[in-house]
Amino acid sequence: MLKYDVIIAGGGTAGCACAYTAAKLGLKTLLVEKNSFLGGSITSSLVIPAMKTSENAINTEFFSILYDKLYSLDGAITYSDGNKGWFNPELTKIALDSLLTNAGVEIIFESEIRNINKRLSSYIVTVDGDNLFSSAKKLLPSIETKYLVDATGDAKICQELNCEFLENKNSQPINLRFIMSGVNTKEFSDWLMDYDSDRNVTTSCEQGGYIYLSTAYTWDNDKKWALAPVFKQAIEDGTLKEEDSNYFQLFSVAGTADAIAFNCPRLLNSISNPYVEGRASILRLSNFCKKYLPGFKNAHISSIANSLGVRVSNRVKGKYVYTVDDLRSGKTFKTPVVVSNYPIDVHSDKKDASKLEKVYKEYQLPIESLIVDDNLFVIGRCISADFEAQAALRIIPSCFSMGEGLAKYLAESN
Numbered sequence: 001m002l003k004y005d006v007i008i009a010g011g012g013t014a015g016c017a018c019a020y021t022a023a024k025l026g027l028k029t030l031l032v033e034k035n036s037f038l039g040g041s042i043t044s045s046l047v048i049p050a051m052k053t054s055e056n057a058i059n060t061e062f063f064s065i066l067y068d069k070l071y072s073l074d075g076a077i078t079y080s081d082g083n084k085g086w087f088n089p090e091l092t093k094i095a096l097d098s099l100l101t102n103a104g105v106e107i108i109f110e111s112e113i114r115n116i117n118k119r120l121s122s123y124i125v126t127v128d129g130d131n132l133f134s135s136a137k138k139l140l141p142s143i144e145t146k147y148l149v150d151a152t153g154d155a156k157i158c159q160e161l162n163c164e165f166l167e168n169k170n171s172q173p174i175n176l177r178f179i180m181s182g183v184n185t186k187e188f189s190d191w192l193m194d195y196d197s198d199r200n201v202t203t204s205c206e207q208g209g210y211i212y213l214s215t216a217y218t219w220d221n222d223k224k225w226a227l228a229p230v231f232k233q234a235i236e237d238g239t240l241k242e243e244d245s246n247y248f249q250l251f252s253v254a255g256t257a258d259a260i261a262f263n264c265p266r267l268l269n270s271i272s273n274p275y276v277e278g279r280a281s282i283l284r285l286s287n288f289c290k291k292y293l294p295g296f297k298n299a300h301i302s303s304i305a306n307s308l309g310v311r312v313s314n315r316v317k318g319k320y321v322y323t324v325d326d327l328r329s330g331k332t333f334k335t336p337v338v339v340s341n342y343p344i345d346v347h348s349d350k351k352d353a354s355k356l357e358k359v360y361k362e363y364q365l366p367i368e369s370l371i372v373d374d375n376l377f378v379i380g381r382c383i384s385a386d387f388e389a390q391a392a393l394r395i396i397p398s399c400f401s402m403g404e405g406l407a408k409y410l411a412e413s414n
């Protein structure tokens with residue numbers, strides 16, 4: 001029977017960091033990913049940029065190595081606020097392929113783990129996929145792994161194992177992101193910096209001859225949104241529906257002269273088919289941009305995310321349930337895997353009901369919130385944390401830290 005030290009289900013944000021670090025530390029590592037590429041939310045849901053977090057963050061080596069690799073491919077920038085998380089999603093796929101395979105991770109795409117059986121100190125699984133490459137066919141029979149890591153974003157492995165889950169009665173809206181290319185970023189930036197004269201929500205900078213920028217608008221009244229008049233007009237003339245204006249945010253795409261990524265539409269919880277309604281909203285938003293935003297006249301939709309961006313996931317009950325009180329009080333732990341100061345970021349699809357609660361102390365997530373049993377672990381947005389704590393911990397840098405921190409723990413325990 002084939003044997004691994006660690007099998008990771010899910011080659012997304014947390015799973016890649018875990019697989020890379022585990023292999024680098026000498027663990028025989030297999031990564032099983034359901035898509036045909038790595039990166040998870042970053043690549044399949046087009047979630048960019050990674051949020052800026054604390055200077056004192058720990059387990060940040062994978063983030064730095066990915067940044068350096070992407071930078072060498074012209075696929076990452078450090079923004080003017082010092083944030084290194086401006087990644088190019090397509091180049092992220094290529095960078096991750098290279099980093100992980102060179103580290104010695106064995107990767108099987110378009111596959112899932114099935115028939116999971118717990119033994120005394122290991123798990124026996126099979127790998128199931130429609131499109132297994134010939135080299136991987138030999139993996140189809142049973143495989144034994146000492147450690148099994150659920151990095152599926154939604155705790156799919158733990159569901160299959162009937163693990164205990166935390167109550168999940170609150171929700172947050174989902175997004176379907178998209179990218180427009182062919183934007184005259186100079187024209188757009190000149191107009192925007194002038195239009196948002198107090199620079200309330202708009203930033204712009206130049207790097208390597210390209211202009212990079214960001215701006216936002218929401219239907220909440222918590223800020224003076226510079227774009228409010230154009231949204232009002234577009235709703236009045238029928239270019240947009242009112243719900244299209246509930247959340248609008250855009251960022252340039254690193255390494256491109258003319259591509260803008262949109263963190264929207266944010267879809268109301270009541271809709272029945274988020275992909276159909278999301279894509280219809282994307283068409284309206286792109287027409288809005290072309291009609292109302294200087295620089296977009298010749299722009300086009302160049303990419304729509306393969307997967308919805310899902311903020312709230314199933315959360316497994318681990319050895320320790322991390323709470324928002326732990327987070328607010330900055331409780332310290334013997335073996336932290338994440339240190340962060342990112343706010344509690346709860347989106348709502350109701351007007352004026354979203355919150356971004358600042359934290360006043362850095363907080364630590366303990367390894368125990370990733371441990372389900374001695375051989376089963378969970379990383380990423382489905383960890384053992386309550387709803388509000390997860391709303392702070394789900395950002396990309398923290399998911400990287402969880403993956404890296406867990407791999408170090410496993411290598412030490414092995």
Ligand SMILES: Cc1cc2nc3c(=O)[nH]c(=O)nc-3n(C[C@H](O)[C@H](O)[C@H](O)COP(=O)(O)OP(=O)(O)OC[C@H]3O[C@@H](n4cnc5c(N)ncnc54)[C@H](O)[C@@H]3O)c2cc1C
Pocket residue numbers: 009010011012013014015032033034035038039040041042047048049050051111112113151152153156174175263308309310311379380381382394395396397399
């Ligand atoms: C709309 C939205 C906007 C966000 N904006 C930001 C932002 O601006 N900055 C930021 O830092 N964070 C942001 N986040 C948060 C962040 O992107 C995610 O929480 C984080 O990337 C989740 O990482 P993960 O590893 O848990 O899951 P993912 O990165 O989603 O990875 C899960 C992986 O598991 C795979 N998978 C699923 N099921 C299986 C299976 N059965 N077998 C094998 N593989 C499987 C998936 O294909 C995927 O590759 C945002 C999130 C959302 C939803």
